[in-house]
Amino acid sequence: MQRMDNDLVIRIGGESGEGIVTTGEVFARIAAFAGLEVYTVRTIPAEIKGGHVMFQVRASQNSVFSQGDELDMLLAFNQEAYENHAHLLKPGGILVFNSDELTPPTPQNGTAQYGLPLNELAKSISFVRGKNIVAIGALVKLFDLPYERAQKVVERQLGRKGGELLRQNLQALETGYKYVEEHISRESPFHLKGREATEGDRLVISGNQALSLGVITAGCKFYAGYPITPASDIMEFLAAQFPKLGGTMIQAEDEMAALAMAIGASFTGEQAMTATSGPGLALMVELLGHASMTETPVVIVDVQRAGPSTGMPTKVAQGDLRLAVYGGNDEAPRIVVAPISVEDCFYQTINAFNLAEKYQVPVILLSDQDMSVRVETIPPLRLKDVHLEPRLLAQPTEGNGADEPSLHGYERYVDTPSGISPMSLPGTPGGQYTAEGLEHDATGAPNYTPEMHATNTEKRFRKIQGALEDARRWNMFERLGSADPVVGIIGWGSTSGPVREAVQQAQENGMRVAALYPKLLCPLPEEDIRRFSASLKAVIVPEMNYLGQFAEMLEPRLDVPVIHLNKYSGVPFNANEIYKRIRETYEWATEVGKEAERMSAAVALR
């Protein structure tokens, strides 16, 4: 009997090195090609090689925004995978396992199970390494996915055209497909109906890839960085592309060198950037202040990971918000932007460059481990709609006896109503000045008078206020849910996925709930946030950290109880955890006469 579903969660578990990630990624691509929306999540083992890996694909007819809570199918490559994950199978779910490696007990609660002799099948085609591709073939059949599309994906991803490897992979795919057809059931147990599938109307992409495309789209051609998980693949992406478009990628000796190089390049007029994770950002704090003081545009991507210290490089957290907003000796204005999804990584990267160039400040782009490595389907990028913001340059003029147009009486740090001072780039005659990290006068000459320091402090802070208007114009807000909410959620970053699903579920259950995700976090769009929360009874702030960093920034600015919802275990929220808190809060908020205890204390939720 075939199950018709429009939303399935498949988890694949096994030993690192068995090609689990490839299995998952290729399967996700096949599903996407078949018109499904996919959303993947994976774990990375602590071991450099070996260790247990899990890859999960959620595939659905409609857009999906979180990983999904329970499994419809588990593909267990070995005993450990079975032990780690089998308990998550839904009643009625299906266990698929490598019968050459394990013999699971007879299933309970209606779970079906199919053994695949993956080792034997791979051996039968003399391609021992190919057992994961055999498994993909089996999945394609089990899910009734179009075989020719599967073939196409394998051709694109797994070998050069006409090469031996590709031939073997295609053979492995067929072997798995046929095995299910012949030994398990001619009819696929699951059928997932896709959208009206037109080839290529979705991108299958990770957050770091979307971000890197954003970098190129924004016009950036200078990258300096130091490798660090989970940011390294941004560097590697740009290393492959930049040379083709006249750009420069330098692998620096450390994070301080990386940021210093980017600052230097920006001084000459380049749009410049670096990318790192928390430990690297921690090392950049001094130079961040330097970019702020010298008013040098630069973009710093921080793909957050769990800490503190080296922490858990392959696990997720949203713990760097305060470091991003406040990190600096004394007070160094900067802008902080946070994308909320894989797709949004593209658009917010462009916004980050635009804000850096416009306000001549460092901009920190806060991504996180979860959305950076996750591959999912997103709508095509709206390249045509991209708006680029130029840097304000001082305009040389003719005359004054000079041969070429030149700047006269140029003052680099001249105070202006907006706080933005026109910049002169090396090469511009008459525009000579020294970018200065000491407090300085309008020309850049060191100056420590109380008046100068006070005026400049105000100038530097006034400047970034302009970003609030841009955030509105460029729609750097995601608002979803009810139009007249009673309970609200205000969040940032990648928690938006599970929040979206939880809000939807709450609305379906009759609750008036809405969520606001500002993508500009510093300066904080207070007005917009206050407007959103004006009529609310309570605001829930979900964060993947312990202290409730964002919640604490909001509290002094809101007149409504702020409920901290914190998860600090290195794994993302699932929609249920959020939904549960919405329900509790909703009951509390709508129950008449109930004593309103102070609810703003952090309530830990693992």
Add this chain to the structure above:
Amino acid sequence: MQRMDNDLVIRIGGESGEGIVTTGEVFARIAAFAGLEVYTVRTIPAEIKGGHVMFQVRASQNSVFSQGDELDMLLAFNQEAYENHAHLLKPGGILVFNSDELTPPTPQNGTAQYGLPLNELAKSISFVRGKNIVAIGALVKLFDLPYERAQKVVERQLGRKGGELLRQNLQALETGYKYVEEHISRESPFHLKGREATEGDRLVISGNQALSLGVITAGCKFYAGYPITPASDIMEFLAAQFPKLGGTMIQAEDEMAALAMAIGASFTGEQAMTATSGPGLALMVELLGHASMTETPVVIVDVQRAGPSTGMPTKVAQGDLRLAVYGGNDEAPRIVVAPISVEDCFYQTINAFNLAEKYQVPVILLSDQDMSVRVETIPPLRLKDVHLEPRLLAQPTEGNGADEPSLHGYERYVDTPSGISPMSLPGTPGGQYTAEGLEHDATGAPNYTPEMHATNTEKRFRKIQGALEDARRWNMFERLGSADPVVGIIGWGSTSGPVREAVQQAQENGMRVAALYPKLLCPLPEEDIRRFSASLKAVIVPEMNYLGQFAEMLEPRLDVPVIHLNKYSGVPFNANEIYKRIRETYEWATEVGKEAERMSAAVALR
């Protein structure tokens, strides 16, 4: 006619290199020796050598807590000094000037003026460099200070006994004294009555000196640091003393090396520290998290200076609070302690070491440029009352067949109710473990499971909560002013001086005002702060920064309007600026029926 005063402000201005600072410091010492309380303040020129210097001494019969607003006397060594400072002279004040260098216009508004031919006088005793000592002699006479005490101070400070330099200095002192006696007036124009002056019942000391004495008193014997203004003299102090008491001072190659060395030394059981200023703290952020994660006690002194970036190394700011509290990738618990005065630098340094050792965390001690370089009189240090807190060590036991007492089944990071885990020091048999910056289990072995990370996060945060109780027990609060206040001030650090005077003045003018200065800033003693502010109508938070960093930490925790009072010009508050805000707030708070506008927005004050 002699004026009897009990509170005088004397400012000395001139070219750096003329010995202005020596003049001021020696004069302050003489005044202190004569039983006066002194409070000094100075500016440091931007030039390496040369440039204008100002040194101000406030001398009073009673304790003084701020620099004083207007001048009773100006000693101008040159024209620039006159121009910079003469307008600050009180009506009835006295201008003393080097008549070989300038001829000021005839005085208005009752200001008297005396010219001293300092160059000539110095030349007359063939000691051209000694004109500043001549000036000191003149001041001693003008202020009717005991000449023999002046002699004693010069003997102690300005040359070796029996040496030629000392002879010349004493002669210069006499020359100045006599000149005033003979050419200006036999009777001193000012007479400052001291306390019942018993020799040596006060210390004349700077904040960095008091802090360094605290380091030694706390038992610390390991210092690694990198020079930076205004923290270098802590290193230089300890470099002179440590070798005498078996301690080790290493001048590291940079701030990261300094903190890494201190962490390493602490691992072996040493109380270890470093000291720096903002730019250095910015570089230590990664290692700060490392100390937090590995649970290694260490004290980091940050003598704050004005920024951002290199900023104004010789000017004051309180801009590093957030960096101290939040600086780290992801969330790294630490303790932050802030002394509130020169004297308090001694006691809070000891508390900082005690808290570091007790909770096995990094402790940041936030001093600032103003109190670090300022020399003032303080009461004798209560060495006898000092309480030292030992580190919790794992206790080796006999048996189990080992030759020596040894640890069995030792677990470095074992979870405990307090969160504090007994530490084993290298050399302890059986206590081997690896201090780990990755997330780890109780033994220290890397472990990334969600449960472990959540439990450990809670353990690390729970641990520092104990400091709240210690803060109470060790009285890490300064409370002053009215017992039933209407308006309150909550502040931190060295603003307590001018605040004390302003509160006193407000009380004298019938206002019910009080101030609370917690010296533990992280974890924040919320309860104590809430108790203080429970009955207040408004709280003023004065800070030497733009953003109101402390105010913003308080806001979500208080139910009373929080009024930001910010000064960000690189110079400390004077009591009047605070008093003015108290008065305004008091009027607002006590005026019945007045619409209470939202007053929590930052109100800039230069």
Add this chain to the structure above:
Amino acid sequence: MSIETAVLHEDKKLAAAEYKSAVKPIWCPGCGDFGVLASFYNALSELRIDPARAVVASGIGCSGRFPAFVEAYGFHGVHGRVLPLATGIKMGNPDLVVCAVGGDGDAFSIGAGHLPHAARRNVDITYIVMDNEIYGLTKGQPSPTSPLGMERKASPYGSIESPINPILMTLAYDASFVARGFSSRPKEVTELIKQGITHKGFAFIQIYSPCVTFYDTYKHFREVTAPLPANHDPTDKLAAIRLAMSEESLYLGVFYKKERPALDELVTSKRQIAGDSFSLEKLVNSYRS
């Protein structure tokens, strides 16, 4: 031998296997670091080092996981700071035997600023750099010792940075012990580590330790390495430099060795100059008015 404060009681000796901790190495099968670890166990055993009086500190990298695998005190530091960390440990308690370990990226890239200073201070530690000429843990970017033109994801058209010469560099820093080994020659490596530990002062040991996963250089190093000429005089700095610059072979062995006071000895000597007449009360009194 100046390590007597850290050796076992006269009649005691532990087998190499007893220096193995309970934590299982997470390295890829075949990783060169296994060879270094085995040699390290052997060296500790042969020197009869007391596990309770030895500390192994490290930075971050595959090689940085080393301390946890040794039955001794350990400190897994942050990336690039192992030398100041180990310096602090040694100066905190000079009676300990202190070894610093890590990779080529940790040592020569992010940590490059600390090496000249550990060397000039002559801190009495042994620094073992497991040089695989690649960033292992972050999955294969070129490191400061990678050959020019190396093609990796981070350098798809070939790397553009010439490799450094760690031996020449540390000789220029006047490190008082400079040696090189190859993890496939465990006996030699054991010997170098033993000499490094017994050397009073800063001992730098570069050990070629191939990364089978991202840059398998076993064959390469078997071909291009050679023992130092038998007649090489390790007190002759210039000769050492010449050999370090050789374009024929990558030599293995002790390039250079010279005795000079170690940092802890210098600190002690300054304490003697300063005298031990310290009195807190007297010091406080010097500030009395």
Add this chain to the structure above:
Amino acid sequence: MSIETAVLHEDKKLAAAEYKSAVKPIWCPGCGDFGVLASFYNALSELRIDPARAVVASGIGCSGRFPAFVEAYGFHGVHGRVLPLATGIKMGNPDLVVCAVGGDGDAFSIGAGHLPHAARRNVDITYIVMDNEIYGLTKGQPSPTSPLGMERKASPYGSIESPINPILMTLAYDASFVARGFSSRPKEVTELIKQGITHKGFAFIQIYSPCVTFYDTYKHFREVTAPLPANHDPTDKLAAIRLAMSEESLYLGVFYKKERPALDELVTSKRQIAGDSFSLEKLVNSYRS
């Protein structure tokens, strides 16, 4: 000469004084840095450098104030990061002449980790280190080039760290131009700076520049410095090393000079390999389902 993109129009030349900016140096009268600055003006003038196409970057220190005094573009960076800063400037616009300047502390202490990398990358910049063997700006602590035993407030019983040898060090880093001058010999210094600027690649110039206030070494350096032997062949690395290690004299002049591709040239060559067929749309499409 590869600086043609930054020289003035054919018929133009500015006098040395025209390279003086409006900002007055804040150095102590007699500071060695004045000599270096004057030589720098002369070098720019003689090379006919266009002030609008030259950038002087620096770190923090007395010497770090240098850029503001030059009529050119300037960047006063943070302590120790001048080399990556200057690298970014050069790579951002390779047509500029880029000089990095700073003190011995900035270069060899906090900045020590960047020097080997600027050298191995062969970034086309000229790095002038004003070496006064002391921390000037922070008022006289020993620096990495201070002699062992120096007594200062931070080392009241004598410093315990042996000085480094900057020339030997940069030779070991394979810097492609290595030279030394003495600020009291302005003609020579001008010549070295000119050679450094015209050298295509990383030029390292150590200039003894005494600090009259905290460590007056004018007399000392007059006594111990000597010109490099007339027959020294600056392409002979080993000879350069031997001379750098000399215990007789501190030699002045060009120790070493060798042509190899500079970083900007290498980046350009990789662009050629990569081709210029880039299309954003094609790249985006490669992610289509």
